[in-house]
Amino acid sequence: MIPGAFEYHRPETLGEATGLLSQLGDSARVLAGGHSLIPMMKLRMAAPEHLIDLAAIADLRGIAVGDDIRIGAMVTQAELIAHDGLAAACPLLREAALQIADPQVRYVGTVGGNVANGDPGNDMPGLMQCLGARYSLAGPGGTREVAARDFYISAYETARADDEILTGILVPHPAPGTGYAYEKQKRKIGDYATAAAAVTIGRNGASVAMTNLADRPIWSEAAGKALAAGDAAGAVAAALAEIDPGDDNRGPAEFKRHVAGVMLRRAIDRARARMG
Amino acid sequence: MNEITPTPAERAEKLKGLGSSRKRVEDVRFTQGKGNYVDDIKLPGMLFGDFVRSPYAHARVVSIDAEAAKQVPGVVAVLTAADLAPLGLHWMPTLAGDKQMVLADGKVLFQGQEVAFVVATDRYAAADAVELVEVDYEELPVVTDPFKALEPDAPVLREDIADQKEGAHGARRHHNHIFTWEQGDREATEKVLAEADVVAEEMIYYHRTHPCPLETCGCVASMDKVNGKLTVWGTFQAPHAVRTVASLISGIAEHNIRIISPDIGGGFGNKVGVYPGYICSIVASIVTGKPVKWVEDRMENLMATAFARDYWMQGKIAATKDGRITGLWCHVTADHGGFDACADPTKFPAGFFNICTGSYDIPVAWLAVDGVYTNKAPGGVAYRCSFRVTEAAYLIERMIEVLAIKLGIDAAELRRKNFIRKDQFPYRSALGWEYDSGDYHTAWDKALAAVGYEDLRAEQADRVESFRRGETRKLMGVGLTFFTEIVGAGPVKNCDILGLGMFDSCEIRIHPTGSAIARLGTISQGQGHATTFAQILASEIGIPADNITIEEGDTDTAPYGLGTYGSRSTPVAGAATAMAGRKIRAKAQMIAAYLLEVHDDDVEWDVDRFVVKGAPERFKAMAEIAFAAYNQAIPGIEPGLEAVSYYDPPNMTYPFGAYVCVVDVDVDTGQVDIRRFYALDDCGTRINPMIIEGQVHGGLTEALAIAMGQEIAYDELGNVKTGTLMDFFVPTAWETPHYETDWTTTPSPHHPIGAKGVGESPNVGGVPCFSNAVNDAFRAFGHVHAHMPHDHWRVWKIAHDLGLHG
Incomplete structure (x- = not known):
């Protein structure tokens, strides 16, 4: 249960992160909450030479309830659960997040990591499909949006290109009175x-x-x-x-x-x- | 005397002796994260060991190439069987009289078996090197089913003993057969079965599972080449036995070996055995001259260290048509894995499974256990139970339910009708045990009254009707269990491990100012010995428990003992503590009489002092007596106040209990909601009621785990399917129900303070109780028995097979 050696990077801007990712290519993996990736590394089923930790990028944090609901990729499940505005705007998100893992995991596990990894066991992908959410992706060529319903191809295989980072999730407001x-x-x-x-x-x-x-x-x-x-x-x-x-x-x-x-x-x- | 003089009752309360719910003294450090576990031990220059393990369950090891591994910076050595063979340490004896490979010697017999041991300056280098050791395996046919293992053309697993017709426990009848252990009267039992009004028969599988202590197994071995002393800190439930075994197999004189069990994060039987990691660490320390630490990870623990259960139990129970049980017949096929490493007293290869007549007066019985080799991990430990007692209790408590269904008699009434009566104790069972004391009817009536048993049955019947009418999709089950444990191994005349008699010991030193230290041959792993043994002593010698230090686990200081497992600490070491305390008191009496200037017989004991008979104002308290022992020249009495007792119990103790569980079962999802759990335990004299309650809660939760989902499952290739805590069920607070605890008190007549032991009772009684509840929920639809674990899909399958999904 000890991972192989890797270099640890902690960029402070999204540009730095995407730059590192294109520069390092296949040998790098992006780290969010780490609940999927780190166990895989400990089992040596994943052995990235570089880990790019997104924790210090302020732009990936925060929940904004405006015309759409925008959830930054690095928002933790605990932050999502605790956000009153979100609970009022889209109570299904909170209801589902409370059924993910346990409180300790939810303090570290992120929404972005949950949707981006393509693990069929994760709860958020199905939920985002149900809600008609879109994912924001940033890469060397700029940014784009992909619908959650078009994102998942098979286990751990998604529409995200290797040099892209999932930066946030846009959830449309459910119509008033939606059950x-x-x-x-x-x-x-x-x-x-x-x-x-x-x-x-x-x-x-x-x-x-x-x-x-x-x-x-x-x-x-x-x-x-x-x-x-x-x-x-x-x-x-x-x-x-x-x-x-x-x-x-x-x-x-x-x-x-x-x-x-x-x-x-x-x-x-x-x-x-x-x-x- | 004036009004502020404390009464004897007030003085007794201050001692915090027997019956006091004194808080656990251990918890001050544990709750602050200041325990000192094996992995906390750090020595200068310490190296780290890590294993290369077999990915295959059965394979020939063609070659091992460690060259690339040795090139990893920090790697000091890579040991294989070839390196250990010159020392004769490539194999080691097991506790069951078999031998086990320390490192793969030509082949591997289970997935996760130790193949090579990498030693490096840090854990990371060791783990990197493990990846680089190239082992060339040639796969062999795998056998994971013990019945298939005994087929004539089954692959030969143990080639080293393939031609050996005699094993450690008698004749072997097949190359994968280990032993047959037979008890009771087969002819008489089969005659009873043939002539009985009713015979209920069932195959009952108690699946393979594994203890899951918070701390995994590990050790730090340190060979001091200057003074020739080997010190090993480790997760040992029996430190003295480890010292003796280490001496016998290494050739190092026993006085040059010091074994220390520091804080141990739970044991539950997992830490009784000797594991290859210990041997390899010791060898590596001897070779390198540096301390070597080995600590397994969770997956290694679940995959390779000792499992529990894995008994296929075929039961037949005979009765008259009005429900009087007339005989019990049982055959067990016991899956022991690749090596027979069961931790049982030597003469009991199936432990005390012959307690399987349970709490019932069964006139005749027969039992045979066949031990079998398969391509699974070795072990067979008593996971929070006495040796194979939970298997025995599960068999009889399921068979009673099966018989009740066949007879159409209420299962509570069937039990009541067949209990051993209070006036029959001491009771000699058909399979040879002498039960010391019991009052089963009183306990049973109390339990049934407490839960409102008849109302529960009425509600259950209503629920079935509602279900049939389509008003609910939930069925209700009422689980009953009345168990009798056999603990406190044990009498040296029939209980030993590797020839070491299973006595235990206590050594007491009273300090001049009236406080004390007591050292024991046992080792606490969460049982709270530092709290409860001080209480036993407080009541015996009148020194407050708060002023008594209890120390265990260091073989250089503690008296010899056989350790802590099988609920033996209180029955054996607790008795030694009381007996040593009485020796202290006997000497104190002479000192008191001298100080009071009266004859020894003219003083009598009064809670914490000796008083002159008829003149209670003339007394000497223990503190004064202790001071005198060290400061006065008393004619005819040696200075000092110390005592040692080695206690060989005359018999086992037989705790018992009555449990009731009420469940609601969702037939569509297989989910089981435990609505109520009532546990009445009779453990004889109660030392610390709070600790008893905690022990019962913990044991019931482990029982819940085992009954409802916890298993070590293998696929047909011998791959472990449940090797992580994702799949290996350990309940959290969320899954754990509320427990109601209760008690009766029937002291053991032969134990100095009447105590019987309690830590394992809730697991022994809990597993059948949960299982009976689940099975009972489907009784109205013709269901009789389903194997554990009762996880969602298996419960769903019961409903599905009964046609309840429409």
């Missing part, structure tokens, strides 16, 4: 989901996304459409048709598929009850 819920089954505190479902239902339609049930988060357009039309059973069936869970210590695929249906049904019921 929401995040339902997650896990074996214990700190565990990834056995199955989890994010649901919003509002006057502009409905949205459904599932976590840890495929090699990427699954946002189901068909499920959202069925739900918007008032067909909860159809929504569940549509979402289950798109997931592809594997066997692991949490149980076989058959069990996960069943629990996925239960979680989604419960999320739908709770979201409906919360509609204004």
Whole structure:
């Protein structure tokens, strides 16, 4: 459980960070909260020669609730949970963040790291897909935005180029009166989901996304459409048709598929009850 | 006497002796982060060891190339079996009479087995070098199923003993067979089964799991080449036994070895055994002349140091149709992994599993245990229980439930009907134990009344009806357990480890000003010995517990003892403490009589003083007596006030308890909500009720872990699937339910203060209680038994197989 040797960099501006990343290429990895990367390094399954720590870059911090909700990539889960304006504007984010890991992890784990890494077990990617969020990426050629729904390709493979850094997340305000819920089954505190479902239902339609049930988060357009039309059973069936869970210590695929249906049904019921 | 003279009761309270919930003296340092654990020990010039471990569960080691590793800056040496062989240390004896490779000698038998030991000036260099040791393996067929291991054409695992027909515990009937241990009367039992009204039969698997102490195993070995002394600090639950074994296998004279167990962050059986890391560190220190530290990480701990359980138990229980049990038959297939490294008293290769008749008056029984080699890690330790007692309790408490279903009798009533009666103690069991004392009916009635048992059953029946009507998706289970433990190994006449009798010891020195130090052969790993042994002594010698230092764990200062595991400290070392205290008191009586100018027989003990009979105003308190012992020339009495006792208990002690658990089971997700847990423990005389309650909470939480998810699982290639705390379940405060604790007090008749031991009872009783609750939830739908652990998907599967998902 001891990582190999690496050089540690702590840039203070985004420009410095992207510069280092292009200069060092494949041998460098960006470090946010480190909850995914550092265990991999300790197991020597990841062995970057350079770590670029984003902790000192002030521009990557902070939550701004304006026309959109902007969450800096280095905002921790704890900061997200504690932000009153955010809780009022988009309560689903807080509800889901409270189900991530444990308080110690949430003090260090960042929203940006959670969405950028492409780990199918992470909760935020599905949630951001459900909410229709966009990710800001900065690279040597400038900045661009990618929709969360277009970002995830497969496990640890995303639309982010190797020389880009995910700098923030833009979440549109849910329409007033939108019902929401995040339902997650896990074996214990700190565990990834056995199955989890994010649901919003509002006057502009409905949205459904599932976590840890495929090699990427699954946002189901068909499920959202069925739900918007008032067909909860159809929504569940549509979402289950798109997931592809594997066997692991949490149980076989058959069990996960069943629990996925239960979680989604419960999320739908709770979201409906919360509609204004 | 005036009104401010304290009464005897007030004086007794000040002592904080037996029965006082005095706060733990250890916690002052632990809660401030000032404990001194093995990894806190730093010596000048200390080197660090790290293992190259096998990625394969069964493979031939064709070659090891350490050249590149040796080039890493800071690397001092890379040891392999070839380096240890000239010293005869490439293999080591196990506690079970087998031998185990210290470093892979030609082949590996489990994933994570130690192959080479890298020694470097820091941990980072050692870890880098481990990556560079090139080992050429040739994979061999893997066997992880003990039943398949015994098939005629199964791969030969232990080639070193393939042709050996006799093992340490009798005949071997197959190349992967270790021993057969048989107890009781097979013929009579099978006759009872054949003629019985009813026979309930079930295969019950107690899965492989692992203790998970906060601190993993480790040591610092320091060979001083100037004075020839070897000092080893380590996570040892039995420091004196380690010293003797180290002397026997290394050839270093025992007086030149000093073993120190500093603060140990929990043991739970994991730190009883001897591990290759200890041997390699000692050898490396001897070779380099420098201290060498080895501390395993969590994954190494879970993968390679001693596991627990892994018993396949086939049970048959016979009864009359009105529920009188007439016989018990049991066969166990015991998976011991690649080497037989079970930590049991030598004559008991399956520990005290023959306590499996439990709390019941079963007239005849038979038991056989077959130990089997597989490609899994060695071990078989008593994880928060006495030797194989939790397996035995799990078997009988599941079988009682299975029998109750077959008979259609309430499981609480079936137990009540078959309990050993109070007037039958001391009770001789069909499998050979003599239970010292018990009052099971009283404890059971108290427990059932406390939880409102009949109301629970009525609510459960209502719930089933609601479920059938589609009004709820949650079922309710009521788990019952009545367990009897057997602890305090033990009588030297039948209990030894590697020939070392399992007595224990206490040495007391009273200081001139009336305070004291007591040293014991045991070693606390969280049990609170420094608190409770001082209490035993306070009540025996009238010195306040706050004025008594308890010291353990340094073999140069402590008297010889067999250590702490199997709930033996209070039954054995606690008894030695009381007996040594009585020797102090006997001498104090003579001194007091001299000072009071009366005959020895004319003074009597009164809490903290000797008083002249009939004249209580004439007395000498212990503090005065102590001062006199060191300052007055008393004719016929040596100066000083010290005593030593080596205590060989006449019998084991038999703590017992009645537990009830109430659960709500979500049939759609498999989630189990523990609504209520009531634990009544009878551990005989209660020394410190607060510590007892803490012990019960801790043991129940480990029981919860084991019953509900904690396991060491292997795939068919012998890969460990649960090697990190992500998958190996350790409950946090969130998963841990509220516990209600209660007690009855039935003292042990043979223990000097009547104490029986308690630390392991909650694990022994807790595991079957949680499991019975889960199984009971599905009883109304024809369900009988499902194996642990009862994690979400396995509980979901019970519901699924019963057709409850529509």
